[in-house]
Amino acid sequence: MSTMLSVKDVRKTYEGGGDALKGVSLDIPEGEILALLGPNGAGKTTLISIICGLSTMTGGSVTVGGHDVIRDFRAARRLIGLVPQEIALEPFERVQNTVRLSRGLFGLPAKDGKIEEVLRRLSLWDKRNEPIRSLSGGMKRRVLIAKALAHEPRVLFLDEPTAGVDVELRKDMWDIVRDLQSQGVTIILTTHYIEEAEAIADRIGVINKGEILLVEETGALMKRMGKKQMILELTDPVETIPEGLSHWSLEIGDAPNELIYTYDAQSERTGINRLFADLKTAGLTLRDLTTRQSSLEEIFVGLVHKEDAA
Numbered sequence: 001m002s003t004m005l006s007v008k009d010v011r012k013t014y015e016g017g018g019d020a021l022k023g024v025s026l027d028i029p030e031g032e033i034l035a036l037l038g039p040n041g042a043g044k045t046t047l048i049s050i051i052c053g054l055s056t057m058t059g060g061s062v063t064v065g066g067h068d069v070i071r072d073f074r075a076a077r078r079l080i081g082l083v084p085q086e087i088a089l090e091p092f093e094r095v096q097n098t099v100r101l102s103r104g105l106f107g108l109p110a111k112d113g114k115i116e117e118v119l120r121r122l123s124l125w126d127k128r129n130e131p132i133r134s135l136s137g138g139m140k141r142r143v144l145i146a147k148a149l150a151h152e153p154r155v156l157f158l159d160e161p162t163a164g165v166d167v168e169l170r171k172d173m174w175d176i177v178r179d180l181q182s183q184g185v186t187i188i189l190t191t192h193y194i195e196e197a198e199a200i201a202d203r204i205g206v207i208n209k210g211e212i213l214l215v216e217e218t219g220a221l222m223k224r225m226g227k228k229q230m231i232l233e234l235t236d237p238v239e240t241i242p243e244g245l246s247h248w249s250l251e252i253g254d255a256p257n258e259l260i261y262t263y264d265a266q267s268e269r270t271g272i273n274r275l276f277a278d279l280k281t282a283g284l285t286l287r288d289l290t291t292r293q294s295s296l297e298e299i300f301v302g303l304v305h306k307e308d309a310a
């Protein structure tokens with residue numbers, strides 16, 4: 001698949017501030033959904049602002065659809081739709097007009113069929129003649145997306161699209177994002193909701209203190225970094241780990257008859273039969289067995305903390 005967005009060694013130093021981006025490089029293929037995860041102040045908004053031409057870079061280069069965002073700003077910007085974090089809409093303007101206006105800003109001819117399609121897709125068609133101020137917060141967020149889609153962009157940036165949005169609307173947003181992807185739109189979203197990244201992103205990028213720590217396919221990341229735990233429920237409680245089991249990474253769980261065995265998700269179940277044999281030799285009897293895999297949240301927290309400690 002061809003590269004839609006290419007970010008090369010982008011640096012940003014704010015005047016009087018520190019380095020917000022310290023040489024970020026990232027290639028995103030056409031039609032991908034990439035989630036950028038990072039704690040507050042990591043540099044997510046700065047990166048998006050630079051790609052969209054709203055902020056200057058101190059160094060590096062960015063191309064969108066092959067167009068350099070500085071030298072060829074108009075062509076690059078024409079391909080981009082941006083859904084900002086903050087709701088900034090004209091309260092007295094009507095829904096359909098505000099979306100139409102956004103298309104006009106790109107110098108494109110009015111295309112009411114397209115505007116209708118966008119409004120219908122976002123369940124805003126019935127509200128098209130209502131003033132923005134009469135809409136709920138969730139509906140306003142939909143209007144922001146409609147505005148960003150009015151000029152038929154090929155790359156869509158969503159900066160915290162579901163912050164403060166209820167669960168139902170969040171799921172709806174995910175459907176909209178997937179739908180856009182099926183039309184070949186490339187999507188980059190920033191989020192604080194790790195389960196959101198896990199649910200919809202093809203790849204996850206983790207950014208911290210202006211540096212990309214990793215960019216990896218979601219499933220592979222979970223598999224590579226995830227730990228699995230096996231909870232061994234015993235018929236009788238134990239006070240300490242028996243001598244014959246000390247070479248296994250076992251801990252006593254919340255209940256005294258629970259042993260927790262932690263192993264790499266990658267290594268599958270190698271050695272587990274031996275563990276069972278050793279349990280038996282130590283005189284322990286199993287009553288039940290459950291497994292759990294660490295969440296992306298645990299992986300993320302581990303990554304960012306490791307980096308902070310370094």
Ligand SMILES: Nc1ncnc2c1ncn2[C@@H]1O[C@H](COP(=O)(O)OP(=O)(O)OP(=O)(O)O)[C@@H](O)[C@H]1O
Nearest residue numbers: 014015017020038039040041042043044045046047
């Ligand atoms: N206009 C500015 N002037 C000076 N420093 C800034 C400016 N904008 C952002 N910064 C600093 O740059 C760094 C990155 O900020 P940025 O807003 O890009 O982070 P973020 O990852 O989007 O955070 P959040 O998740 O809180 O939105 C932070 O240290 C921030 O304080």
